[in-house]
Every structure is written in C-alpha cells, then in structure tokens.
Amino acid sequence: MRFRRLVAFHEAGRTVIAWDAGLRLPRISIYPEEHTRGRILAGRDFPDGVDEVDRRDQGVYLRLLASGPIAVVMAGGKLPNDPHVGIEIDTRRIAVFAHRAGLEIGSVFHETAVRLAYLWEPVEALVNTLLMRETVSGALAARIIRATHPGPALE
Secondary structure (H helix, E strand, O other): OOHHHHHHHHHHHHHHHHHHOOOOOOEEEOOOEOOEOOEEEOOOOOOOOOOHHHHHHHHHHHHHHHHHHHHHHHOOOOOOOOHHHOHHHHHHHHHHHHHHHOOOHHHHHHHHHHHHHHOHHHHHHHHHHHHHHOEEEHHHHHHHHHHHOOOOOOO
16 A cells, blocks of 8 residues: 555544544644644643543543554555654554553554444545645545545444
8 A cells, every 4th residue: 555545544544533523623634744744633632630521532532543543454554664654653652541541452442443444434535535635624524524424423
C-alpha cells in the first residue's frame, strides 16, 4: 500500500471516530507538516481527572489515538517502522494513557475496531477526498461522513 494512502487511512480513521464521538474538527490533512505526515486537529488533551465525565473522555481520547493504526491495518496496510508517521508513538501513548486511566488496552482497541468496521464506508469516502485534496475542512469531512454513514449508531 502506498505510503500516502496509508497516511490517509490513518487520518480518516481518526476523523470518523472523532466525528462519531461528537468532537468538532477544524481540519484534516495528509500534507506533511512540521514533524508529522498528516494530522487532525481536535483540540483535545487527555483528561487527568477521575470523575465519571473524565473517565468517559479518557475512553474517547484513547479510541481517537487507537483509530489511526487500526484503520491502517483494516485497510490492508502494515504499520511502518518510520517514527515520523506517529503510529508507534500513538501506540506507546495509548499504553501510557490507558494505564494512567486504569483502562484495559485490549478493550480500547476492540471497541475502536468495532466502531471503525461499522463506519468503514465514511472512512473510505474520506480517504478518497484526502488523496485528491490533501487537506479537508472539518465541515466538509462532516458532510462526507454524514452522506456515507451506514445508519443508526450501534448500541
């Protein structure tokens, strides 16, 4: 799988999971910038609290991190060893944050994979748009996702 396409799946997977969690996305890009090959801007930091809202937000944040590498694998790609991609950095961050939150890593990956499988059509549509444009506004990404969303949310 071409590297650019791999980055598009990584970012599209994250975007769809962020949208599914109700996060507002200003921009999604597969254009190399600074130290990354792509990014979504979600304006989200890992919540450090232990109340119920923070626990829910910790789960959302971890699914957001996990969705990029999972989308790559689901698309038939292999996780590269290139540290600039950020995938291995993400997996290390997931392990650290999950431990800090007292959450099971396996359940985070499982929940994320189930959501991505359910929302795979919007992921593919967003990948195609990212490959053509390189950068997509959050509003356009939301329109693409809504137009291809498979139906009511899973319970």
